[in-house]
Amino acid sequence: MKEELREFYKYRELLYMIAYRDIRVRYKQSIMGFMWAILMPVLIVMSGVVVRYAYAMASHAPLKKEDIASVAVKALPWAFLVSSIRFACLSLISNKELVTKIYFPKEIFPIAAILASFFDFVVASGALFIFLLVLGVGWSPYLTWIPALLLTMVLLAAGIGMIVAAASLYFRDVKFIVEVFLTFGIFFTPVFYDAAMFGDKAKWLLLNPMSPILDGFGACVARHQSPDLPWLAYSLVCALLTFLGGYVFFKHLEPGFAESI
Amino acid sequence: MSDIAIRMEHVYKKFRKGEIYNSLRDLIPALTGRMFQQKELTDGDKREFWAVRDLSFEVKQGEAFGIIGRNGAGKSTALKMLSRVMKPTKGSMLVNGRLSALIEVSAGFHQDLTGRENIFLNGTILGMSKREIQSKLDQIIAFSGIEEFIDTPVKRYSSGMYARLGFSVAAHVDPEVLIVDEVLSVGDYAFQQKCIERMKEVLRAGAAVLFVSHNLKMVAEFCHRCLLLEKGQTVTMGTPQDVIGTYLQTPSSGQAANINSGPVSISSVRIRNEDGECMRFRSGEKAWVDVELKAHRRCNKLSVTLYILDDKLMEIFDTSTDLLGHGNFDLEEGDTYRCTFEVYLNLADGTYHPSILIYRRDIQTIYDKWEPSATIYVSSGGGVRGIAHCFPKVIRQEIRQAADATSVGTVG
Numbered sequence: 145m146k147e148e149l150r151e152f153y154k155y156r157e158l159l160y161m162i163a164y165r166d167i168r169v170r171y172k173q174s175i176m177g178f179m180w181a182i183l184m185p186v187l188i189v190m191s192g193v194v195v196r197y198a199y200a201m202a203s204h205a206p207l208k209k210e211d212i213a214s215v216a217v218k219a220l221p222w223a224f225l226v227s228s229i230r231f232a233c234l235s236l237i238s239n240k241e242l243v244t245k246i247y248f249p250k251e252i253f254p255i256a257a258i259l260a261s262f263f264d265f266v267v268a269s270g271a272l273f274i275f276l277l278v279l280g281v282g283w284s285p286y287l288t289w290i291p292a293l294l295l296t297m298v299l300l301a302a303g304i305g306m307i308v309a310a311a312s313l314y315f316r317d318v319k320f321i322v323e324v325f326l327t328f329g330i331f332f333t334p335v336f337y338d339a340a341m342f343g344d345k346a347k348w349l350l351l352n353p354m355s356p357i358l359d360g361f362g363a364c365v366a367r368h369q370s371p372d373l374p375w376l377a378y379s380l381v382c383a384l385l386t387f388l389g390g391y392v393f394f395k396h397l398e399p400g401f402a403e404s405i
Numbered sequence: 406m407s408d409i410a411i412r413m414e415h416v417y418k419k420f421r422k423g424e425i426y427n428s429l430r431d432l433i434p435a436l437t438g439r440m441f442q443q444k445e446l447t448d449g450d451k452r453e454f455w456a457v458r459d460l461s462f463e464v465k466q467g468e469a470f471g472i473i474g475r476n477g478a479g480k481s482t483a484l485k486m487l488s489r490v491m492k493p494t495k496g497s498m499l500v501n502g503r504l505s506a507l508i509e510v511s512a513g514f515h516q517d518l519t520g521r522e523n524i525f526l527n528g529t530i531l532g533m534s535k536r537e538i539q540s541k542l543d544q545i546i547a548f549s550g551i552e553e554f555i556d557t558p559v560k561r562y563s564s565g566m567y568a569r570l571g572f573s574v575a576a577h578v579d580p581e582v583l584i585v586d587e588v589l590s591v592g593d594y595a596f597q598q599k600c601i602e603r604m605k606e607v608l609r610a611g612a613a614v615l616f617v618s619h620n621l622k623m624v625a626e627f628c629h630r631c632l633l634l635e636k637g638q639t640v641t642m643g644t645p646q647d648v649i650g651t652y653l654q655t656p657s658s659g660q661a662a663n664i665n666s667g668p669v670s671i672s673s674v675r676i677r678n679e680d681g682e683c684m685r686f687r688s689g690e691k692a693w694v695d696v697e698l699k700a701h702r703r704c705n706k707l708s709v710t711l712y713i714l715d716d717k718l719m720e721i722f723d724t725s726t727d728l729l730g731h732g733n734f735d736l737e738e739g740d741t742y743r744c745t746f747e748v749y750l751n752l753a754d755g756t757y758h759p760s761i762l763i764y765r766r767d768i769q770t771i772y773d774k775w776e777p778s779a780t781i782y783v784s785s786g787g788g789v790r791g792i793a794h795c796f797p798k799v800i801r802q803e804i805r806q807a808a809d810a811t812s813v814g815t816v817g
Contacts, residue, residue, distance in 0.1 A: 161529040169517050241512040246530055247489040317428040399492040402485065403420065404427075 148395060152249050159252045159259070166231070166260035181267035184227065188219035188335065195336040213281045213366035215336060218358045220268050221297050222335045225354060226326045228261035232305030233322050236313045236401065243313075244402045251394055254309040258302050276365070284368035293360045293371070296383045300353055303386030306394040313405055314397070334358055350375050353382035409501060410582050410613030411464040411487065416496035418457040418482050418637075456482040458637045460496070466581075469604075469614040471628035471645060473621065473652055479637040480617045484586050487615070502581025502612075505531055511571030516560040520551065520570055523559055527574045541577050548599070549573035569596055576603045583607055586617045601627060621649050622716060622756045625782065646684055653758060653777050667763075667772040668702035669736060674761050674778035686750050688785035688794040694746040694778075696761055700736035704772070706765050708733050711746045714777060716756040721792050727766060752783045753794045 152159075170180060192215030200207040235253035236243055243250060312318035330336070333354050339346040350356050350372075356379040360371030457479040464470040472480050485491040487498065488506040513530040514523050524545055528538040538545075546555055549570045551562075559567060585604065604627065608614055618624055624631060624645055631648040633640040641651050675682050675695045686692060696709055708727035715721050726744060727733060736742055758777030765772065785794055 157535055158529045161526055161535075165515055165518065165522075165526055168522070169515060172517055242530065244485075245490060245512045246506065248530070248532075315427060315429045315432065317430050321429070402490045 162256035163259035181264035231257035286364035300383035303390035306390035474634035505580030706733040
């Protein structure tokens with residue numbers, strides 16, 4: 145394990161290079177350029193507003209500013225998770241030439257996909273910042289929780305990314321299954337709604353390790369509250385286990401990549 | 406001990422061929438099926454085959470080592486194990502120093518990036534640091550010879566430009582162990598020469614080069630030692646001349662069957678010049694081809710044909726005892742027949758394969774064929790290209806100047 149980590153460090157320039165390539169290509173190909181990064185979050189926010197509006201109509205309560213802010217804040221991490229898992233899943237298959245011909249630690253591919261998606265996330269965060277300013281959402285000391293939330297989010301994405309990347313190399317239908325999960329996952333994760341709306345059944349929803357992260361973002365940015373710490377700790381443990389498990393799983397399968405792809 | 410650059414000891418590699426479950430949709434029914442039907446398990450063993458069996462060799466620093474063999478002999482698998490892309494099933498390997506593999510030089514290229522960006526990308530993939538690439542950037546661009554297009558996306562490149570840029574990056578890695586697999590088949594003649602020069606430079610710097618190619622001439626010129634692989638096993642190892650000779654004389658499996666079944670077979674073919682048996686000839690030199698046949702049954706009206714193939718296996722010359730007026734001959738069971746052809750090798754530089762066959766004209770039957778019987782290298786000392794050597798000379802040259810119509814300069 146120590147040896148593997150040292151080797152990964154040795155190849156760090158390659159990691160940046162592959163991530164840079166992914167970003168460069170994505171922004172070069174689309175005419176919209178940086179608009180690409182905010183397209184998906186904007187769509188998620190718009191659908192979230194529609195859902196929230198319907199909810200407000202049904203419960204005869206007015207649609208509050210915080211609700212829109214909360215949807216907007218949670219849309220970004222969700223978009224990050226979806227895009228990083230999607231790109232990580234395809235990262236080995238679409239670099240077939242490199243996988244079969246040249247030696248280097250192959251976890252570079254899924255991790256570079258995560259990095260590239262994180263770059264999109266940062267760009268979109270800039271847009272979100274302006275949006276929140278316009279909306280008039282203020283500051284609060286709870287914003288200091290953001291790094292912890294980001295870390296948990298990235299660990300979870302990287303863990304899942306490594307697992308689906310390796311699995312999709314061996315089984316060609318994994319990418320379709322992943323796609324289905326990513327499409328419908330939004331209904332099982334509090335993006336459009338808050339977990340609290342479910343009352344005492346909220347805990348079932350929070351078992352999804354992504355839920356406490358999103359709830360945490362919503363709480364500390366939009367509602368100026370502390371995240372639910374026990375649940376956030378649960379998410380962090382899940383994310384760490386997924387990351388380590390994903391890494392071990394990936395490294396275990398790695399020697400067979402070149403002949404199985 | 407320390408001057409060993411590559412060592413492979415009893416390396417084996419097993420592959421599974423045939424059906425492999427590559428989707429969950431197939432795997433899950435197969436797994437449940439396997440629980441109920443025991444016999445599927447035994448079928449699994451038959452689908453395995455050994456791509457490389459008991460491969461052992463050593464390459465010293467500063468040595469060029471060639472691996473030749475037919476398609477599917479296991480050459481690329483051996484290289485992939487050395488470059489650590491694949492893991493051997495059994496055996497041990499040692500690579501001493503920084504390894505660079507020119508297995509497919511443009512593998513890391515991305516279509517949408519410019520030539521310059523791809524230099525950085527590919528260089529990093531091949532193990533160079535960003536600073537190292539930066540310092541060699543001008544050299545790399547100059548070597549590739551595509552300065553004007555360096556900021557154009559590589560998807561607009563021709564395949565030749567693509568390969569040249571790829572090789573230029575790879576050639577500047579400064580490896581201690583260089584693995585080259587059939588990358589020189591692209592690019593024009595001038596570029597190939599440039600690559601060979603660069604590989605020689607790498608060798609002089611003390612690196613070891615492992616070279617895999619179908620281009621036997623290049624292997625013969627470049628390598629110090631050579632190994633012949635056949636179906637994953639080492640057939641022979643030694644000087645390139647010997648190994649290439651063995652390679653060309655190994656009949657492909659289809660031919661082997663009818664050789665011993667015929668009534669008469671070729672037992673030896675030797676090619677020699679005035680000094681005796683050899684492989685290297687000068688253009689225009691007189692050479693003799695000795696042929697020996699052995700009859701296993703009585704056979705009539707035989708003739709021996711000598712023909713020569715060039716390095717692309719195109720026939721360029723054909724003669725026979727029959728055509729040369731020595732008629733047909735009959736052999737009894739157990740008879741031995743010998744003949745010698747005398748030829749002038751009016752050939753330009755290159756590799757040629759003299760070949761022999763036994764033929765009966767009236768019933769149009771070939772009894773035996775050695776194609777090729779030998780491999781020879783002909784050198785002309787320059788000045789000519791092509792296949793035939795017509796010993797040209799310029800005996801007159803003049804320039805008639807338009808202004809005053811007087812002739813200037815006469816040669817010969």
